[in-house]
Amino acid sequence: MVTSLSAGIWAGFVATVYLSLFMIAKARLGMIPARDRTKAMPEVVATFTGARLPSRVGWIGHFVVGSLFLGVAYAVIQPMLPGEPWVKGLAFGAIVWLAVMIIFMPLSDQGLFGRKIGFFGSVASLVLQLVYGGILGLAFAY
Numbered sequence: 147m148v149t150s151l152s153a154g155i156w157a158g159f160v161a162t163v164y165l166s167l168f169m170i171a172k173a174r175l176g177m178i179p180a181r182d183r184t185k186a187m188p189e190v191v192a193t194f195t196g197a198r199l200p201s202r203v204g205w206i207g208h209f210v211v212g213s214l215f216l217g218v219a220y221a222v223i224q225p226m227l228p229g230e231p232w233v234k235g236l237a238f239g240a241i242v243w244l245a246v247m248i249i250f251m252p253l254s255d256q257g258l259f260g261r262k263i264g265f266f267g268s269v270a271s272l273v274l275q276l277v278y279g280g281i282l283g284l285a286f287a288y
Contacts, residue, residue: 151221162213166205239282
């Protein structure tokens with residue numbers, strides 16, 4: 147089990163690096179706007195505590211969540227997911243997206259399913275989560 151957890155953390159890190167590259171490319175190309183995850187984390191902290199955090203804290207949080215929390219969660223639940231590694235990853239990405247839309251978006255004042263970022267922002271978020279999940283599944287398997 148320890149090997150699975152460490153593999154999950156490593157796969158989560160790899161997937162988070164790729165996700166971050168996609169996020170940066172999307173921002174630079176001016177593609178469909180979506181909520182900037184790296185800004186959302188400090189905003190949630192500010193909402194609950196009033197503390198203003200620098201933007202680099204958002205990037206650190208992004209990597210901690212993507213590598214540690216989601217990597218470990220994937221290592222634990224991936225045996226229960228159906229299909230090949232990349233399919234398991236896509237399923238996990240969809241589950242994470244749903245959790246973000248129901249829990250994190252309302253906490254960051256974006257409304258249920260990211261109502262304030264609009265339909266295309268929510269779809270862009272889903273695409274990014276599926277990219278993350280697919281890479282996570284492949285990285286975990288190999």
